[in-house]
Amino acid sequence: MPVFHSSAGEAALLDTEAATSRTERRDQQVARILDAAKTCFVRSGFQGASMQQICSEVGMSPGALYRYFPSKEAIIEAITEADRRRDAEIFSVLTLGGDVVDGFVAAAMAHIRYMHESGNAPLFAEIRAESMRNDAIDFACKMSMKDVDDSFRSFLRGAVDRGEIDPCADLDTILPVMVAFGEGLAINDLPAQGVDFERLEVVIRAIATAVLRPTGRSTAS
Amino acid sequence: MPVFHSSAGEAALLDTEAATSRTERRDQQVARILDAAKTCFVRSGFQGASMQQICSEVGMSPGALYRYFPSKEAIIEAITEADRRRDAEIFSVLTLGGDVVDGFVAAAMAHIRYMHESGNAPLFAEIRAESMRNDAIDFACKMSMKDVDDSFRSFLRGAVDRGEIDPCADLDTILPVMVAFGEGLAINDLPAQGVDFERLEVVIRAIATAVLRPTGRSTAS
DNA sequence: GATTTATGCGAATGATCATTCTCAATTTAT
DNA sequence: ATAAATTGAGAATGATCATTCGCATAAATC
Numbered sequence: 001m002p003v004f005h006s007s008a009g010e011a012a013l014l015d016t017e018a019a020t021s022r023t024e025r026r027d028q029q030v031a032r033i034l035d036a037a038k039t040c041f042v043r044s045g046f047q048g049a050s051m052q053q054i055c056s057e058v059g060m061s062p063g064a065l066y067r068y069f070p071s072k073e074a075i076i077e078a079i080t081e082a083d084r085r086r087d088a089e090i091f092s093v094l095t096l097g098g099d100v101v102d103g104f105v106a107a108a109m110a111h112i113r114y115m116h117e118s119g120n121a122p123l124f125a126e127i128r129a130e131s132m133r134n135d136a137i138d139f140a141c142k143m144s145m146k147d148v149d150d151s152f153r154s155f156l157r158g159a160v161d162r163g164e165i166d167p168c169a170d171l172d173t174i175l176p177v178m179v180a181f182g183e184g185l186a187i188n189d190l191p192a193q194g195v196d197f198e199r200l201e202v203v204i205r206a207i208a209t210a211v212l213r214p215t216g217r218s219t220a221s
Numbered sequence: 222m223p224v225f226h227s228s229a230g231e232a233a234l235l236d237t238e239a240a241t242s243r244t245e246r247r248d249q250q251v252a253r254i255l256d257a258a259k260t261c262f263v264r265s266g267f268q269g270a271s272m273q274q275i276c277s278e279v280g281m282s283p284g285a286l287y288r289y290f291p292s293k294e295a296i297i298e299a300i301t302e303a304d305r306r307r308d309a310e311i312f313s314v315l316t317l318g319g320d321v322v323d324g325f326v327a328a329a330m331a332h333i334r335y336m337h338e339s340g341n342a343p344l345f346a347e348i349r350a351e352s353m354r355n356d357a358i359d360f361a362c363k364m365s366m367k368d369v370d371d372s373f374r375s376f377l378r379g380a381v382d383r384g385e386i387d388p389c390a391d392l393d394t395i396l397p398v399m400v401a402f403g404e405g406l407a408i409n410d411l412p413a414q415g416v417d418f419e420r421l422e423v424v425i426r427a428i429a430t431a432v433l434r435p436t437g438r439s440t441a442s
Numbered sequence: 443g444a445t446t447t448a449t450g451c452g453a454a455t456g457a458t459c460a461t462t463c464t465c466a467a468t469t470t471a472t
Numbered sequence: 473a474t475a476a477a478t479t480g481a482g483a484a485t486g487a488t489c490a491t492t493c494g495c496a497t498a499a500a501t502c
């Protein structure tokens with residue numbers, strides 16, 4: 001007994017679930033699948049989770065699920081892309097305006113906070129492990145990282161040009177190091193280990209200051 | 222046609238492969254299996270690699286392989302423990318003697334160099350991802366990390382007591398941050414991405430100095 | 443030399459895997 | 473109203489999975 005509930009024409013406009021056009025409903029189903037798949041992947045890993053488990057989690061038959069994704073690999077790729085994109089957004093928003101070190105610290109803390117609250121650390125660890133052997137996943141990671149890298153690079157290069165900072169090394173070294181640092185913080189979720197946010201910020205600020213060496217000529221307070 | 226080559230009694234003492242007692246031969250087989258399994262796990266992940274693939278890699282039948290390990294899980298645990306132990310050794314050896322910052326930087330660089338040369342980054346990423354959902358693996362990671370943590374803690378606390386350094390925050394914050402940093406560097410293998418070792422050391426030294434805040438009262442040069 | 447034990451092979455096992463197929467119900471288009 | 477297209481269920485598919493079994497051979501012990 002299928003469940004194609006409600007909405008026979010215009011009457012459904014009064015439903016709490018708003019108007020569901022063909023494509024809207026499809027997008028909702030895709031979202032439901034990705035959400036359930038993420039749950040399964042966090043629980044068992046990309047390879048460990050089975051399509052049957054994902055089907056159970058969504059409440060959908062295999063035949064139905066395959067109407068939305070052509071393969072398990074496609075689901076993994078979609079989840080990876082969505083996760084990396086959301087993760088990159090945390091950075092891109094916070095690199096603009098304000099003091100260089102402040103921006104750096106704010107971005108780092110926002111990232112730490114997001115990772116802690118979303119509970120996405122296991123998913124990130126899984127994605128990163130998969131990226132070491134799966135070219136499609138590696139590509140997705142590199143793509144989203146390139147955006148972050150570009151933002152940070154222009155952000156920092158601008159500060160260097162304006163004489164606000166005098167980095168302890170070239171940006172081609174500092175940026176990969178900071179990315180690595182961020183990834184380490186991401187998979188470790190220090191707040192979950194009992195590390196205090198404020199003490200954490202003190203250490204991160206010290207690190208940012210040491211690496212960027214602000215000259216005191218900053219335009220911001 | 223089994224392959225129980227050579228060594229019928231004492232004659233084997235002249236073999237190039239030295240004397241192989243019962244337990245010695247067994248240890249060699251175990252080592253061969255772990256080596257082959259590691260290859261497979263790096264290639265396909267813990268869940269992605271099959272026992273048949275491991276058998277092919279070792280050149281051994283399933284029946285024979287199961288004489289040495291009771292399950293796939295047992296192999297994964299053995300590999301994890303060996304990898305974490307070897308990784309921890311890199312640190313424990315280098316925390317003693319010399320200037321505090323020098324020791325810190327030396328340990329970090331040794332770790333980076335080891336990760337780069339051993340090519341163990343993918344295995345580490347896999348182990349870390351698995352540790353998020355497998356309690357046995359998580360335990361193994363925490364155990365080996367505890368040794369490193371203890372070494373560093375006593376090392377740094379001693380320096381603090383002697384007035385050599387004045388950390389920018391308490392050790393309970395600095396240590397987790399440094400561990401996270403190290404893990405980030407481990408999975409990223411920056412030298413493989415073209416980052417120069419010497420420039421890398423400059424940045425790491427700046428970070429170590431900033432976090433530890435040496436007072437100049439160091440006993441070493 | 444005979445017996446016990448350790449080690450090996452390779453086929454077999456039942457479970458589970460990703461995916462496909464058939465068909466029914468529903469929605470949209472005509 | 474009717475036809476076409478979409479979406480669903482659920483059984484079936486063949487492959488592959490981790491693991492086991494029976495049996496043969498080699499080594500160790502007696």
